Amino acid sequence: MGLRPNPTQRQRRLGIELRKLRDASGMNGVTAGAYAGLGPQHLGHIEAARTGIPEEKLRALLAAYGCNSKTKAEALVAMSQSTGKGWWSDYRKGPIPPSARDLAELEAMSAGHRSFQWMHIPGLLQTTEYMRALFEGGQPSAPPDDIDTFVNFRQKRQSILTRHDPPDFHAVIHEAALRMRMVSTSVMRRQIEHLVEMARLPHIRVQILPFDADVFPTGFGTTFVLFDHVVPELSTAYVEQPVSSPFISDQEQYRRFADSFQYLTRAALDPIDPNVEPEFYKRRDSLALIQHLLYTM
Template sequence: MGLRANATLRQRRLGIELRRLRDACGLSVADAAGFAGLGAPHLGHIEAARTAIPEAKIRALADAYGCRKEPLVDALVAMGASTGRGWWSDYRKVLSADALDLAELEASCAGCKTFQWLYVPGVLQTPEYTRALFRGVESEASPQTVRASIEYRQHRQRMLVGGSPAAFHAVIHEAALHMQFVGVDVMRRQVEHLVEMARLPHVRIELLPFKAAAYPAPFGAPFVVFEAAVPELNTVYVEHPISSPFVSAQEQLVQFSAAFDHLSAVALPPIDLRVEPEFHVRKDSLGLIQHLLYAS
């Protein structure tokens, strides 16, 4: 079997985590490979995500590395066993590898925390809003690409529905609801859609007002914290046009998680339709939304 030319995020992450465990215990590639009945070059290819690794070999390596965290080992095994196929596979010839990795990550995460300050988060967008966004950002894209991108973004919303959807927490800066790249009617429907999505028990939406005592983008860009079955495998997605958008270094995961918690703490209380209307009046996220709707 030939070596992979283009590994997915999941495949790269598995290799990174296996190497991280090996480095932590101080074993060389050659010594570690011997414990699992592998050749050193073979293990090198596994850590570089150029080839797959069966469950028995993952467990043998974890044992050699002294990893006794069964949930972590089980999660690594699941990563290795996954085919990576899903609805996003239909878009392989149209969209970037990063877009496909993002969809797979959303489909497999246990929780999602997203901060946006110019746009409504993708999985909360209406089709009309997405179309207006792509007209401005991808003005030279072909109609086929725009159509596929809109369909793709709507498909991503599957993470919010189904039998066991991921817990979803969004902090959206008030600025995103004032952007005028969309018409008033489109923005109104988008804002109303946010309220409807907030009805879902696993969805929490908070607005960060202009007057909030927090710098709106601690890392200079919107970001998403994807929570895995075990915290060691959490991933951060950073919306950046040049560098790799996915972050997995443990110290950076801690920084991004802390930044999100701070943004959530200074944001308005979440949209909650159970609260009596007279108690909103811009004291919470729904109150601000109502003000924006009726003031427009």
């Protein structure tokens, strides 16, 4: 069997975690591989995600490395045994890039999503007409069929929020995203109304970060999503950039983003609570700002 030319994010993450465990144990490739009947070159290919590893050999490595957490061990085994196939597999041919398919798989696997957006409404909370307007405006030369594919792919990603076991979803959205005129006023109005409706779901929390929030802006110049795993050290940060959108598995860097998100939640207005009548609000909150925006549109 040949080596993988383009490993997925999940496969790369498994290799990274195995290398971290081996380094922590102080073993070299020869010693570690011997515990599982693997040559050092083969083990190197596994750690580089160029090839897979059978379950029994993986468990032998984990035991040799002193991985005493049963939860973590089972999570790593699950990562290794997963076929990676899901609805996103139907998009291997076409305009959807591999990173977007990796994102869909990561979303499906995560127990919680924490998102900061300052220019757009988070993709999982977008209406169809809003996302279509963004795709058409951002890629004016794209064929109509490609735009349809982009929209369809994002719609399918959104299904995780309405499945029987949805992840906890917490979004901090800058006020700028609500005032942008990249879409028509009518589209933006319906998008904001949809945002409030989605906030009615018990697992979705939405906060608005107003322009006059007391935050230092240069620390949050990029949007990001934190994907929380049931095993905290397997959590991932996804940083959106124009050129590339890297998945960050380094836990020190992940914690920096997690700390930033906590800072943003403290600076943002109280979460949208559409179940409370507006006249009962006695302080500034996210719903009050949204109602003001809808009134002035």
